Amino acid sequence: GKPLIPYDEIGAETLSNLVDAFYARVSAHPQLAPIFxxxxxxxxxxxxxxxxxxxxxxxxxxxxxxxxxxKARHHPFPITPDRAQAWLECMSEAMDEVGLSGKFRETFFNRLVLTAHHMVNDYDSEE
Ligand code: HEM
Incomplete structure (x- = not known):
């Protein structure tokens, strides 16, 4: 069939619900909440x-x-490897909550893994 733009595939409503579900988790996460x-x-x-x-x-x-x-916009915040992992866990759980699955989810999540790792700017502090 016709190739879909990922944004059209997920739709504005599910994307909005995903982001809300994600930040609900971020705000409750002991490693993430303090920097937000x-x-x-x-x-x-x-x-x-x-x-x-x-x-x-x-x-x-x-x-x-x-x-x-x-990356520059994240410079003010200490983003450790642990925090990148926590960010991705919150996102994975949010994806579960809004029912993302299959190839779409896998591709989207894999892109976020790369972006999250790119944001790491603090390799020293162990939390
Ligand atoms: C902003 C943390 C990864 C996209 C922020 C802020 C924090 C943060 C503390 C500032 C929030 C505010 O002041 O409103 C983190 C941590 C990450 C991470 C700990 C772990 C790796 C990502 C990833 C993306 C992303 C992977 C994109 C896929 C954004 C955007 C903003 C933002 C778009 C708003 C920038 C702006 O002020 O215009 N992030 N982030 N972040 N983050 Fe992240």
């Missing part, structure tokens, strides 16, 4: 914009915030 703001409303809004374009949808993150420069 208490109110994750704006963080979730930006992440929905970012993942929309990451999955091939409209470039609504860049339209509002400019080039993602994701």
């Amino acid at each position: 703001p208490d109110d994750l409303t704006e963080t979730a809004r930006k992440q929905k914009q970012f993942l929309t374009q990451y999955l091939g949808g409209p470039n609504i993150y860049s339209a509002e915030h400019g080039h993602p420069r994701l």
Whole structure:
């Protein structure tokens, strides 16, 4: 059949639910919560914009915030290998919660693994 844009495959509603389920876990995670703001409303809004374009949808993150420069935007936060792993666990559980499965989930998650590892900027601190 016709190749789908990943964003069209997941749909705006499921993507939004995924991000909400993800940050609910982040805010309860002992290693992640301390480096995030208490109110994750704006963080979730930006992440929905970012993942929309990451999955091939409209470039609504860049339209509002400019080039993602994701690694640079993470520099203020100590991202250890453990925190990258925790981020990915929260995302995997959120994917379970919203019912993502199969090839789509596998491909999406594998891309996030690479991006998460790229964000690591603190190899010293053991938490
Ligand atoms: C922002 C942590 C991985 C996308 C942030 C913020 C923190 C954070 C603390 C700032 C939140 C705020 O002030 O609103 C982490 C940690 C990661 C990780 C610990 C573990 C590896 C990722 C990955 C992606 C991502 C893999 C993309 C797939 C974003 C975006 C923002 C953000 C789009 C908002 C940037 C902005 O302010 O415009 N992250 N992050 N992060 N993160 Fe991550």
